[in-house]
Amino acid sequence: MKKTILSLLLLSTWLFATVKNEEASQALLDSKIPIVDIRTPAEWRETGLLKGSIPIMFFDEKGNYDINDFLQKLNSAVDTKKPFAIICRTGSRTRILASFLSQKLNYDVINIKRGILYAKYLKLDILPYKPN
Template sequence: MLDPATAAERLRKQEIIMIDVRTEREWRSGTARGAHTITLGDPRMAAMVLGLAEEDTSRPVVVICRSGMRSGQAAKQLVAAGFTDVSNVKGGMMAWGAANLPIMPYRG
């Protein structure tokens, strides 16, 4: 688990790939600046993340949802798909917003 501030700093430095696994309806309230949007239920999620990681399963991936539950499931799926460095943002977007970290509009 990563706290939101650490995740935001690592994202800003482009040290991680962040995936927001919420639904499109939830994304409309804003996403973490720099995060990629891939719904947890998308059967192509692992393949899409692999593409973002340029086929490197050792690239650090951080997942986020509303509160941390779905991102925990997503992290397990990514580890099962062979990713070796996967973290979950503690408290999800609720904690991200409470910490006043950068949020950008969803650009569907």
């Protein structure tokens, strides 16, 4: 009986968690959905940040990560009970992270396909990175 209930709970979590793949757009920015930029500080300095986005590094320059540190920062900056978006340089890192956040934590995540480079191409509002 316990295994059946656990299986149903896990299945329902999988069924209700979503990942949407969207390209950066003015409509997404206007929606006021929080956007978390998971790139490195060096990348933020190089290209800037989408206006209003929240810089929280996930992978460091060597590809390492600290999931607990990231989740602590994410949960203090964003209401993860509501949809939020994540962005990186080209969308490859966010594709991996979005799947994890959706499948393992039941977060509704928008993966911004093609990343900040496409946002720059579209000439969306990008501001210089200013460390705290």
